[in-house]
Amino acid sequence: MSSLGGRTPVVAATVLAALILLSSASSANAATTIDGPIDLGTATPFAVLxxxxxxxxxxxxxNGDVGLSPETSVTGFPPAVVNGTLHQTDAVAAEAQADLTTAYNVAAGLTPLQSGLGDLTGASLTPGVYSGGELALTGALTLSGTAESVWIFQAASTLTIGSGAIITLVDGASACNVFWQVGSSATIRTGAQFVGTVMADVSVTAQTAATVTGRLLARTGAVTLDTNTITAPTGCTTEPGTVRTSPTVTSAAPPSGVVGTDYSHTITASGTPSSTYTVGSGSLPPGLTLNETTGVISGQPTAPGTYTVTIVATNGTQPDATVAYEIAVAPAAISEVPAVPAPESGEAGSGDQLAESGVEPGATPLVAFLALVAGGLMIATSRARRSPSAA
Structure with missing residues (x-):
């Protein structure tokens, strides 16, 4: 893994599975990323919450504020010294708890660069997101990076920092940008030298003489201290990170089309920011086009057939969503030539006129013609018999 300098993205969590749509669709799992430290909001100035x-x-x-919300039990102040403000069940503490919940959820959603971790002792970790079930540290851990480098640790269950354990920052790394999201409770044992902001879903306990350069923040339970020095980071210059989610196509497969018939279908994708859409491979049916901004496929197909096309949704956060479709286009329907109705009785050209010549109505033209010829011959023969000269 390489060092994270400036605003280089921190790879983050899987939030949506890729949606497979029609035919040989393929898309990597979507991911949520953050390009800076977790935003603690109004919980930032608290050493203990x-x-x-x-x-x-x-x-x-x-060294920092101390807060409690929604309950009221704050004990041991003094002898504890608070170089800040004590917010006991007030609006400030309530708002800080709300912002803590938001920050906790962001951290919990990130996809780790490395998962399945347990005891971090002996590791020298470059910036990134790391996860495990029960994270622990029984010895030394080194975090190496710049002042803007970010480390996010996810413990699905507990975090246990052993007695005498030590976390060391080197090469300019800052305690401002080290976060520990804990699914249940965290314990920092006797004499440990801990660095980072603990965001525990339940409780945090610091045992005798443990020191913390960071924050101990508990969402639903208690914070318990015993002769500790806790210093909330100050002078943090790196802006909170922006959360981004890579795209996943969410629309149904495009329907079939018909040659010469208007066609419209919209490709949609989840993710932040919004995606743009391009044809990755294959081609749309002739006559159809893809709007790269809206994802609308529209036009009138001009040729029948089955067309394979790959659509790529991109929003600048990897991985892109790539989905393959087959779009069938049917030939245009052939219209039947309407039959010419037969003339009604009494109309011009009807069979009644033929009947005067001895032709029955409804007779075919050939039969009518032959009947007329025969009639004419009979008339001519009759006249010839009566008039020899005419004959």
Missing amino acids: GASAVTNTGPSVL
């Missing part, structure tokens, strides 16, 4: 209680034993020193 609890939900059910904040309890201290001994002369702890807290």
Whole structure:
């Protein structure tokens, strides 16, 4: 893995499975990314924030605000010293809890660069997202990067920092940008030297003489302290990251078309920001075009057949969504020539006139002609018999 400098994206979590649509659709799993540190919102100035209680034993020193919401039990202040403001069940603490929940969910959604981790002892980690079930540190962990580098650790269950464990930042790495999202509870044991912001779904416990350069934030449970020094990071210059989600095609497969008939179908994709759409391979049926901004396939097909086309949805966050379709186009329907109705009785050209010549109505033209010829011959023969000179 390479170092994360400036605003290089931090690879993040799978939030949507790729949707397979008609024929040989193929798309990598969508991912959510963030290109900077987690935004803590109004929870940023807190060294300690609890939900059910904040309890201290001994002369702890807290460099930052201390808050509790929604419960009211804050004990051990003094002897603890708060170099900040104590927000006990007030609107500020309530808002900080709300922002903590938002930050927790963002961190929990990120896809790790490396997963399945357990004890981090001995590791030297470059910036990225790391996950495990029960994360632990029993020895030394080194984080190497720049002042804008970001590390996000996801513990699906617990986080346990052993007695005397130490986290070291090198090459300009900053405690401002180290985050620990914990699915249940975190424990920092005696004498440990911990770095980063803990966002625990339940509770956080710091045992005797543990030091924290960061924050201990508990969403639903208590924060318990014992002669600790906790210093919330200050002077953080890196802007909070923007969350981006790679696209996944969500629309149904395009319908069939008919030659010469208007056609319209819209390709849609989830993801942030919005996607643009291009033809990756194959081709649309002749006569149809794809609007790259709206995803609308429209026009009038000009040739029948079955056409294979690959549509690619892109929003600048990898992976792109690539989906293959088969679009069938049927020939245009052939209209039947309407039959000419037979003339009504009494109309010009009807069979009644032929009847005067001895031709029955409804007779075919050939029969009528022959009947007229025969009639004429009979008349001529009769006249010849009566007039020899004419004969």
